Amino acid sequence: VADQERRADYGYWLELSSRWADCDAYGHVNSPVYYSWFDTALTTLLIERGVLRSPESPSIGLCVESHCRFLAPVEFPETVDARVRIGKLGDKSLRYELALFRRGGDEVVAAGWFVHVFVDPVTRRPVSLTDRQKQAVADLCRSV
Amino acid sequence: VADQERRADYGYWLELSSRWADCDAYGHVNSPVYYSWFDTALTTLLIERGVLRSPESPSIGLCVESHCRFLAPVEFPETVDARVRIGKLGDKSLRYELALFRRGGDEVVAAGWFVHVFVDPVTRRPVSLTDRQKQAVADLCRSV
Amino acid sequence: VADQERRADYGYWLELSSRWADCDAYGHVNSPVYYSWFDTALTTLLIERGVLRSPESPSIGLCVESHCRFLAPVEFPETVDARVRIGKLGDKSLRYELALFRRGGDEVVAAGWFVHVFVDPVTRRPVSLTDRQKQAVADLCRSV
Amino acid sequence: VADQERRADYGYWLELSSRWADCDAYGHVNSPVYYSWFDTALTTLLIERGVLRSPESPSIGLCVESHCRFLAPVEFPETVDARVRIGKLGDKSLRYELALFRRGGDEVVAAGWFVHVFVDPVTRRPVSLTDRQKQAVADLCRSV
Numbered sequence: 402v403a404d405q406e407r408r409a410d411y412g413y414w415l416e417l418s419s420r421w422a423d424c425d426a427y428g429h430v431n432s433p434v435y436y437s438w439f440d441t442a443l444t445t446l447l448i449e450r451g452v453l454r455s456p457e458s459p460s461i462g463l464c465v466e467s468h469c470r471f472l473a474p475v476e477f478p479e480t481v482d483a484r485v486r487i488g489k490l491g492d493k494s495l496r497y498e499l500a501l502f503r504r505g506g507d508e509v510v511a512a513g514w515f516v517h518v519f520v521d522p523v524t525r526r527p528v529s530l531t532d533r534q535k536q537a538v539a540d541l542c543r544s545v
Numbered sequence: 546v547a548d549q550e551r552r553a554d555y556g557y558w559l560e561l562s563s564r565w566a567d568c569d570a571y572g573h574v575n576s577p578v579y580y581s582w583f584d585t586a587l588t589t590l591l592i593e594r595g596v597l598r599s600p601e602s603p604s605i606g607l608c609v610e611s612h613c614r615f616l617a618p619v620e621f622p623e624t625v626d627a628r629v630r631i632g633k634l635g636d637k638s639l640r641y642e643l644a645l646f647r648r649g650g651d652e653v654v655a656a657g658w659f660v661h662v663f664v665d666p667v668t669r670r671p672v673s674l675t676d677r678q679k680q681a682v683a684d685l686c687r688s689v
Numbered sequence: 690v691a692d693q694e695r696r697a698d699y700g701y702w703l704e705l706s707s708r709w710a711d712c713d714a715y716g717h718v719n720s721p722v723y724y725s726w727f728d729t730a731l732t733t734l735l736i737e738r739g740v741l742r743s744p745e746s747p748s749i750g751l752c753v754e755s756h757c758r759f760l761a762p763v764e765f766p767e768t769v770d771a772r773v774r775i776g777k778l779g780d781k782s783l784r785y786e787l788a789l790f791r792r793g794g795d796e797v798v799a800a801g802w803f804v805h806v807f808v809d810p811v812t813r814r815p816v817s818l819t820d821r822q823k824q825a826v827a828d829l830c831r832s833v
Numbered sequence: 834v835a836d837q838e839r840r841a842d843y844g845y846w847l848e849l850s851s852r853w854a855d856c857d858a859y860g861h862v863n864s865p866v867y868y869s870w871f872d873t874a875l876t877t878l879l880i881e882r883g884v885l886r887s888p889e890s891p892s893i894g895l896c897v898e899s900h901c902r903f904l905a906p907v908e909f910p911e912t913v914d915a916r917v918r919i920g921k922l923g924d925k926s927l928r929y930e931l932a933l934f935r936r937g938g939d940e941v942v943a944a945g946w947f948v949h950v951f952v953d954p955v956t957r958r959p960v961s962l963t964d965r966q967k968q969a970v971a972d973l974c975r976s977v
Binding site: 427431432433434436437440461463464465466467468469470471474522525 | 571575576577578580581584605607608609610611612613614615618666669
């Protein structure tokens with residue numbers, strides 16, 4: 402289950418900071434913000450590895466499904482440690498699995514997943530990932 | 546499946562407008578915004594029915610899990626029609642099922658769910674929903 | 690001063706709803722949200738009147754300066770009434786003056802302004818507004 | 834003018850990261866996000882220095898006015914360097930002056946200000962800043 406997530410099971414990481422506006426009237430980071438953190442972590446990953454915004458990468462990833470379990474509150478001005486792995490490397494899609502850890506500790510504050518379908522930026526029709534795009538993230542695939 | 550959702554299967558509705566800031570660099574509403582729409586629709590429902598913010602309702606609902614399938618893009622300045630039903634009325638939790646329809650049509654643009662655990666506002670420990678709270682939403686329960 | 694703003698002094702209006710996520714830890718709508726409301730109101734205005742997104746309107750408006758005075762708190766799930774007028778119709782820019790009123794009352798909750806410079810969407814260099822664009826908003830100019 | 838701002842004129846700094854959701858349909862960070870960055874920088878400052886959330890600090894700061902000039906676009910996933918100084922240390926208010934610099938360079942991407950009135954957290958009536966609160970930020974006052 403999600404509470405047993407370990408940092409070592411996720412090959413990519415990124416620090417994510419909270420903003421004052423993230424908190425809702427209950428004083429903690431509002432749940433939709435976590436999805437924005439997920440989106441930020443995996444899009445940064447895709448840009449860094451040339452899956453997006455590179456000459457050889459003629460597609461963009463659109464989110465078709467996402468999910469999150471919220472395990473502990475996060476408060477401003479905390480920073481969380483996002484971890485990402487590829488749960489499934491499909492022909493036209495990537496499934497990302499993500500976990501957010503409290504900084505400097507092993508507590509998982511949230512765990513979820515996110516599915517991108519890759520499409521042509523103009524027609525918005527699904528297109529196959531190129532070998533180059535697949536290779537760029539292959540090392541992050543979940544070990545079975 | 547989600548694309549077969551029908552307005553009639555959801556007892557509560559609310560119009561939700563888009564904002565210029567909701568769009569991302571791909572020109573359509575960014576996926577985390579849908580969760581914010583879900584949160585807005587179901588919290589409005591809870592306030593209107595006295596489940597939250599009424600003298601007889603000494604608990605608050607915290608989101609512990611959510612999920613969404615994104616079926617069609619929404620663009621600014623579109624308004625969507627949110628529909629909500631109760632998927633499960635638990636002792637200390639409510640599971641909401643939501644669908645967003647394109648205004649004036651039958652197209653489902655997103656479908657998802659959201660689980661609130663009700664807690665004491667001070668201790669943040671789970672507490673049972675009162676009979677009054679349960680009755681307030683009983684008519685929205687999904688028919689089997 | 691801003692507290693003396695009257696609805697009648699602004700020719701364009703739009704209802705803006707609050708979202709659960711808009712509130713910060715102090716329980717009211719966070720101040721940056723007001724700028725997002727301003728942006729939503731004036732961009733809707735520009736789209737409705739064909740200043741943006743029409744064949745005769747080959748420019749986009751980029752915000753170069755904005756300002757707001759916050760006069761009263763707004764809480765979820767309140768809806769506010771946004772009013773907009775044109776403070777200055779320049780050759781390559783528009784200055785919008787905005788006021789937000791509490792629904793169903795005369796209380797001004799915020800008043801501010803926002804300046805768009807119109808630029809070519811590709812080069813992002815300033816371009817003159819066409820006569821058509823100017824005429825489309827001329828009736829909203831502040832009377833002296 | 835704002836384009837001549839220098840890092841050295843601001844005593845407090847904080848790195849602020851962009852999020853995928855921050856970009857609007859024009860592909861750059863939407864202007865209201867800058868105010869959220871301002872709010873994040875100065876609230877972090879206030880918490881770090883014990884002006885907020887400390888036993889000796891029985892007030893909260895509410896934004897009554899803000900302003901920003903946008904000088905250059907910021908794109909995801911850029912990080913900006915926020916600088917803050919105190920423009921005016923009043924009896925019941927603080928005026929913050931802020932500038933955002935492009936990381937690793939001298940380019941100012943935005944400059945603005947933000948005024949907090951300090952109020953009792955329950956009654957929301959203005960209260961005087963304590964000597965302790967004033968001393969905590971005195972070194973950040975703009976030199977004349």
